[in-house]
Amino acid sequence: MHRISVLLGLVDIFPESMVGPVGSLLTYSRLLPADIQAGFQGLFVPRAGKASALFIKMIARWILQAKRASRNGKKVILVPFNFPVELIHAFDTAVPLTSEVLSTVGVIALRGQGERYWDMAMALGLPDHICSANAVELGSMLGSEDFQPQAIISSAAGGCDANAKLHEFVANYLEIPLVILPKPPDDSGRGRAQYGIYMRNLVSRLEDLLGEKLKEDRLRAVMEKANRCTELYHDLMDLRKAVPCPVPNIFSLFTYATRLSAWGTEDAITTLRSMVEVSKERLAKKAYPAEKEIARCIWVYTSYYYDLAGYFNWMEERGYSHLGDALMFCFPQLIDTSSMASMLEGYSDAAWGMPMTRQMGAESMSRAWIEDIVWAARELKADCAIFCGHHSCKQTWSVVSILRRELLKQMGIPLLVLQGDSWIKRMTPMSTIQQEIDEFIKNVVASKSAPRRKLKKGRRKQLDKPIAS
Amino acid sequence: MELISSQAPGLENDHVIRWKQSGRSIVGYTCVATPTEIIEAGGLLPYRIRALGNGNTEIADAHLSRFNCSFCRSCLQLGLDGSYDFLDGIIETNGCDHLRGMIENWVYQRRPRFFHYLKVPHLGDSASIEYFVEEIKIYKKAIEEFVGRSISDQQIWEQIGRQDRISDKIRTIYRIREGEKPSITGAETLALFLLATAMPANDAENTLQRAIDDCKDRALDGYKARLLLGGSATDEVDFVAMIERLGGLVVTDTLCYGARAFRPRLLEGKRTDPYLTLANGYLENLLCPRMIDGFRSRLSFLLDAIERAAVDGVVLVHNKFCDLHGIDNVQLRLALERESIPVLQIEKEYGARADIGRLKTRIQAFLERIG
Numbered sequence: 001m002h003r004i005s006v007l008l009g010l011v012d013i014f015p016e017s018m019v020g021p022v023g024s025l026l027t028y029s030r031l032l033p034a035d036i037q038a039g040f041q042g043l044f045v046p047r048a049g050k051a052s053a054l055f056i057k058m059i060a061r062w063i064l065q066a067k068r069a070s071r072n073g074k075k076v077i078l079v080p081f082n083f084p085v086e087l088i089h090a091f092d093t094a095v096p097l098t099s100e101v102l103s104t105v106g107v108i109a110l111r112g113q114g115e116r117y118w119d120m121a122m123a124l125g126l127p128d129h130i131c132s133a134n135a136v137e138l139g140s141m142l143g144s145e146d147f148q149p150q151a152i153i154s155s156a157a158g159g160c161d162a163n164a165k166l167h168e169f170v171a172n173y174l175e176i177p178l179v180i181l182p183k184p185p186d187d188s189g190r191g192r193a194q195y196g197i198y199m200r201n202l203v204s205r206l207e208d209l210l211g212e213k214l215k216e217d218r219l220r221a222v223m224e225k226a227n228r229c230t231e232l233y234h235d236l237m238d239l240r241k242a243v244p245c246p247v248p249n250i251f252s253l254f255t256y257a258t259r260l261s262a263w264g265t266e267d268a269i270t271t272l273r274s275m276v277e278v279s280k281e282r283l284a285k286k287a288y289p290a291e292k293e294i295a296r297c298i299w300v301y302t303s304y305y306y307d308l309a310g311y312f313n314w315m316e317e318r319g320y321s322h323l324g325d326a327l328m329f330c331f332p333q334l335i336d337t338s339s340m341a342s343m344l345e346g347y348s349d350a351a352w353g354m355p356m357t358r359q360m361g362a363e364s365m366s367r368a369w370i371e372d373i374v375w376a377a378r379e380l381k382a383d384c385a386i387f388c389g390h391h392s393c394k395q396t397w398s399v400v401s402i403l404r405r406e407l408l409k410q411m412g413i414p415l416l417v418l419q420g421d422s423w424i425k426r427m428t429p430m431s432t433i434q435q436e437i438d439e440f441i442k443n444v445v446a447s448k449s450a451p452r453r454k455l456k457k458g459r460r461k462q463l464d465k466p467i468a469s
Numbered sequence: 470m471e472l473i474s475s476q477a478p479g480l481e482n483d484h485v486i487r488w489k490q491s492g493r494s495i496v497g498y499t500c501v502a503t504p505t506e507i508i509e510a511g512g513l514l515p516y517r518i519r520a521l522g523n524g525n526t527e528i529a530d531a532h533l534s535r536f537n538c539s540f541c542r543s544c545l546q547l548g549l550d551g552s553y554d555f556l557d558g559i560i561e562t563n564g565c566d567h568l569r570g571m572i573e574n575w576v577y578q579r580r581p582r583f584f585h586y587l588k589v590p591h592l593g594d595s596a597s598i599e600y601f602v603e604e605i606k607i608y609k610k611a612i613e614e615f616v617g618r619s620i621s622d623q624q625i626w627e628q629i630g631r632q633d634r635i636s637d638k639i640r641t642i643y644r645i646r647e648g649e650k651p652s653i654t655g656a657e658t659l660a661l662f663l664l665a666t667a668m669p670a671n672d673a674e675n676t677l678q679r680a681i682d683d684c685k686d687r688a689l690d691g692y693k694a695r696l697l698l699g700g701s702a703t704d705e706v707d708f709v710a711m712i713e714r715l716g717g718l719v720v721t722d723t724l725c726y727g728a729r730a731f732r733p734r735l736l737e738g739k740r741t742d743p744y745l746t747l748a749n750g751y752l753e754n755l756l757c758p759r760m761i762d763g764f765r766s767r768l769s770f771l772l773d774a775i776e777r778a779a780v781d782g783v784v785l786v787h788n789k790f791c792d793l794h795g796i797d798n799v800q801l802r803l804a805l806e807r808e809s810i811p812v813l814q815i816e817k818e819y820g821a822r823a824d825i826g827r828l829k830t831r832i833q834a835f836l837e838r839i840g
Contacts, residue, residue, distance in 0.1 A: 127789075127795035157761045158591060161566045162792040164591075164761050165795075168762075169799070173800075182592055190600070365573060397536045400534070401532045402573065
């Protein structure tokens with residue numbers, strides 16, 4: 001990861017007006033190795049406009065903060081993607097480092113794409129079916145001095161065994177404290193109340209670890225910025241509803257990478273605002289990368305990150321809009337900043353609604369997931385859904401057949417089930433994924449001019465009755 | 470022991486058949502964190518769901534995926550192909566992601582007459598115990614509604630006492646197998662355990678006592694090494710028998726179909742609140758890797774068993790795609806290696822006969838190393 005911090009150090013030094021042109025130049029100059037070039041082409045796609053430079057500068061500053069933490073008397077708190085970072089931003093003495101975002105940056109920007117770090121984790125004897133997003137980050141901790149956390153928060157218990165266990169493993173292996181925020185899979189109201197208790201315990205534990213009391217004013221300042229982020233997030237969601245979709249596909253990644261790393265900071269507001277502005281301009285111009293929008297795709301869980309150009313760019317250049325994936329469906333709400341108690345309550349709601357926690361940590365994994373995907377598909381006028389089939393997500397794999405059936409029953413839209421690792425290209429090459437998406441859209445998804453798919457009476461009847469063995 | 474060999478391999482044993490013939494209901498459960506005392510107090514038969522090495526998963530594979538553990542796929546197969554039609558209801562617990570998916574699909578497809586989800590906390594702190602106390606009360610209410618009558622505290626205490634006696638007997642069997650001259654094999658113990666969790670508590674007490682009596686006149690010899698078997702949900706009697714045929718006597722285990730499933734006596738403490746007694750008893754002794762803050766307890770449980778049973782080596786096994794044991798076994802292996810305790814870590818498919826050659830080779834090599 002040392003190579004990443006050097007690269008990001010340069011990004012941080014360059015003014016914003018230079019990052020975009022330099023990035024574009026590097027992208028098309030063929031100076032970069034092919035794997036990095038694919039990442040750069042995705043990040044610096046011209047239609048993303050100034051948002052690319054602002055996003056990259058935001059990520060650079062966020063990562064460099066972690067690298068320079070000890071120099072600045074701060075502690076690095078490693079968090080998973082389903083833990084809202086704004087709480088950590090509210091402490092003077094801590095900086096958050098989100099495992100999955102760090103791994104994604106490595107996969108995009110490193111020659112070899114993080115696989116070297118995956119191999120380091122595997123060398124410990126860990127099973128090859130654990131989540132690469134976490135394994136790459138674990139490898140980076142083993143192979144680099146750059147990002148050494150002083151504590152790890154695990155909010156995955158209840159939502160994902162693979163993540164929760166790996167957090168425990170990392171804490172034991174690195175001999176650092178593990179702070180746990182379990183999610184009771186209970187929709188009755190008791191679960192939410194219990195989650196509030198766990199959250200208050202977590203705040204106390206963090207205060208003890210950091211030797212710093214959480215200050216109301218500081219928390220309020222962060223939460224007000226988080227509220228501004230929320231408003232911009234919803235603006236972007238509204239823009240995604242337009243046909244053709246004016247929001248570039250890569251903004252799905254930019255949106256949730258912002259949510260998972262810098263939410264509640266000025267950088268996040270600037271980045272989200274630029275995404276809204278770019279999308280509004282494109283809406284006004286009715287700009288779309290292809291001749292016409294052929295398919296509006298909801299990705300029901302994660303996306304693929306090892307070839308941004310081959311995935312996000314390729315899709316929209318063929319007329320396939322990426323309307324977002326489940327990592328984006330975190331449904332942020334405005335937080336009442338009138339008191340410490342109201343802010344912590346609102347923050348607990350935000351954590352309860354984070355991706356994975358919200359769906360897989362629910363009382364019924366399939367029901368919560370179906371509700372969210374059906375809602376998003378309806379709001380965003382999706383005509384198909386795709387499951388990337390990240391092999392480590394055993395919880396989603398175990399109920400995706402129910403989701404597929406219910407999507408067809410409730411919405412009349414088909415679900416494509418792919419198999420691949422979201423972060424490591426070894427499992428399924430991008431060319432295979434492209435081919436499967438292409439065939440699915442051409443052969444299964446109705447064209448925009450055709451009437452909406454309706455289920456025949458017989459098929460409806462068949463879907464309504466339980467499957468006989 | 471003959472009774473065990475004849476009854477253990479079937480899902481629907483004679484006890485189950487007699488129970489159903491008398492018009493009473495059976496409730497299936499999957500996880501060791503389920504307080505079966507409440508089910509028994511409701512006049513129902515608790516039945517621990519198992520797959521008994523069934524390797525056929527073709528119906529289940531249409532619902533779960535090949536990235537789900539084959540034990541759960543195997544159980545789902547039996548649920549969907551009608552083998553478990555003798556169950557009148559199912560209790561779900563959040564044991565692991567695969568189990569949750571397995572039950573969700575089972576319930577979605579078969580819609581059992583009775584279904585309840587008992588939420589078990591992932592921590593053992595006081596806030597979690599309090600939550601679990603309420604959960605057990607809600608679970609009791611669900612059982613009451615199903616059976617159409619109320620369950621008194623006294624009835625629960627009686628069942629707690631009965632489970633204490635059963636645990637005592639299982640502990641006696643473990644003492645026999647862990648002793649210097651074991652007279653019961655690992656495969657027989659597993660079969661006995663499986664049978665005892667698929668019959669009424671009264672019958673389980675008698676069966677266990679008969680097994681203890683049988684052990685008195687037996688002696689086992691000819692083994693190369695004494696082994697501890699730990700890891701994933703393993704109800705594969707054949708797998709344990711295979712290890713023993715190769716010369717490794719499994720003298721103890723840390724399996725959830727074994728040593729992890731019987732708890733200390735709960736009646737020993739003050740009789741205050743049966744729900745609190747159950748919540749403490751189950752959660753504090755839940756030595757499953759799903760408990761994210763419990764690594765040290767699990768390691769110490771393992772080290773104690775190693776010392777008690779004077780084992781020569783440890784075999785840690787997990788089913789492919791089992792994250793909980795897959796990762797926990799690495800932590801345990803690293804810890805055992807630091808203590809210079811010989812350990813073999815194996816990843817395998819559940820019930821897969823095709824894998825048997827590879828497993829035999831690895832176990833033989835391990836036995837040669839330690840024997």
